[in-house]
Amino acid sequence: MTSLEAEPDAAATLFGERIELARRFTSALSAQGEERGLIGPLELPRLWTRHVLNSAIAAPIFHGMAVDIGSGAGLPGIVLAIARPDVRWTLVEPMERRVTWLNEQVEELGLDNVEVLRARAEEVRAIGTFDFVTARAVSALRTLIPLTAPLLRDGGELALLKGVNAPAEIDAAAKQIKKYRLSDVRVEVLGVGVLDETTRVVRAAVRG
DSSP, X not given: OOOOOOOOTHHHHHHXXXXXXXXXXXXXXHHHTTTTTXXXXXXXXXXXXXXXXXXXXXXXXXXXXXXXXXXXXXXXXXXXHHHOTTSEEEEEEOOHHHHHHHHHHXXXXXXXXXXXXXXXXXXXXXXXXXXXXXXXXXXXXXXXXHHHGGGEEEEEEEEEEEOTTHHHHHHHTHHHHHHTTEEEEEEEEEOTTTOSSOEEEEEEEEOO
């Protein structure tokens, strides 16, 4: 039986006074995640490193009102809401059992800056509302842009957590980038010298 990875030193630095909430969330995900279909059976030995801190390192990017599309297990939405209680978060997830989990965590952790919405991205009615849209491990950028860009206000930003193929995804999404008027499209690598595994974030602004 695999066991939960020991908490890395960087966790306390990234979460500060909110570290206990991060521990409680990670512990709950460790205990229930596989059984409830939230994480795979091989994820426990790298839950902090690969998932929780991978999400938390992006927290300084956000402000105002943000939406996480396909929040799933709460990665990155719940993690970011813990790290940034000053940001209003909407977590969008279509699967009922995952929505149940997200609502449980919001209640148990006392996250009063979070709203959970059961919907697909294309069903979200808050067009042109958000300052930021994020997503992690949802779909290729060319598919994700049409689902996320319309949710942003003019001047709002995409901050999409991606893997090592992020530059290639940007190249493949050239048509969607043009259609949805995205500017300053770039990959930012976060966590160098802080995390064992860095995080790549595709960032772009929407201009009217």
